[in-house]
Amino acid sequence: MSLADATYRADGAGAILPDRGGVLGRLSDTFWRRPGMLLLLMLLPPVLWLGIVYLGSLFALLLQSFFSIDEFSGLINREFTLKTYGELLRPSNLDIILRTVTMAVLVTIASAVVAFPIAYYAARYARGKWKALFYLxxxxxxxxxxxxxxxxxxxxxxxxxxxxxxxxxxHLQWLIDAWLSLPVVGGNSLSVSFTGTFIVFVYVWLPFMILPVQAALERVPSNLVEASSDLGATPAQTFRNVLFPLALPGIVAGSIFTFSLTLGDYIIPQIIGTSRLFIGQAVYAHQGTAGNIPLAAAFTVVPIVVMGFYLWGAKKMGAFDAL
Structure with missing residues (x-):
């Protein structure tokens, strides 16, 4: 060791440690010198999982939708055709799509209406243990x-x-009986009706709407609300011109969850609802009972396309900033 090295080691007090021996030591030194390699190794497993398992199965399913079923043998005809997508335009299948999208829209609107006052109270008034109780x-x-x-x-x-x-x-049983007698939303009871399905959907997905709205409202400066009141605006005008536009990205962010989850769910309509199918039930029936995998795959493409346009619109409204 030279005099300069000795002086450096005496004065530097081990500012740069010597290389550690062994395989693990050399590996650790390599990752320290090349942090990009460490990041690559950490991201490689989830990226492979997403690319092969998730996206691979999704593309395989998409490929199946371009096949068709032989009407005589019931076997899959593996020739590219748009015949299966044409079957989606049949009145019975269009009815399933419209019913599902309508339910998703209604659940999203109802969740936003119920979630807003809860989220507003949590963002403006809940403090300390009360905010913890709110999250709980x-x-x-x-x-x-x-x-x-x-x-x-x-x-x-x-x-x-x-x-x-x-x-x-x-003494309001007559009100439920009158509602259940309606042709579309009614049924033998609330547990086997379109209304019952709607109520359970709203209950199950409501937390996914409350949290993004609450996060968006917390970002609204309180002095804006006070300034609106000082300038003579009524509470309704303050809500319409100040609160709602600033909270809209959070509402749209929450609607991504409520809309997409309602669009693809099949368990709730299966347990609570009528015999009228939703998209998720149609996919399950065609893939399992009927064995018509191409039509089941074509049905799964519908939510993907709908959510693609929905996410595009949500991004334009700044919803991803409120997630």
Whole structure:
């Protein structure tokens, strides 16, 4: 060792440590010198999983939608055709698509209406332990089993359920009977009706709307609301011109969850609802019972296309900044 090296080691007090021996030591030194290699190795497993398992299966499913079913043998004809997509334009299949999209839109609107006052209170007034209690109350339903919640609602909405009992006690059973007698939204009971499906959808997906709206409202400076009031605006005008435009990205961000989850769900309509199918049920039926995989794949393309346009519009409205 030279005099300069000795002087450096004495004065530098080990500013640069010597290379560690062994395979692990050399590997650690290599990652320290080349952080990009470490980042690549850390990202490689999830990227492979996303690219091969998720996107690969998605493209395989998309490929199946360009095949068709032989009407005589029932076997898949592996020749590229748009015949299967043409079957989506049949009245029965169009009815399934329109019913699902309508339900997704209604659930999204109802979730936004219910979530806004809750989120506003949490953003403006809840402090300390009350804010912690708010987050606990919103997140607690997500910790319980998905199926348990649905079956619990089935019992609540049944003819012998607690909701019917309550309306009988307040002498409003005639109101439920009148509603259930309506042709589209009604049924034998709330547990086997379009209305019951709507109620359970709103309950299950509501936390996914509250949290983004609450996050967006917390970013709104309180002095803007005070300035609006000082300038003579009514509460309705303040809401319409100040609060709602600034909270809109959060509402759109929450709607991404409520709309997409409703669009693809098949368990809730299967347990609570009528015999009229939704897209998820149609995919399950065609792939499992009927064995018509091309038509099932074509049905799965519909939510992908709808959500593609929806996400494009949401990005234009700045919804991703509120996620």
């Amino acid at each position: 109350g919103i997140m607690l339903p997500l910790w319980s089993s998905y199926l348990v919640k649905i079956y619990a609602w089935k019992l609540i909405l049944a003819k012998e359920g607690i909701l019917t009992w309550f309306f009988e006690k307040v």
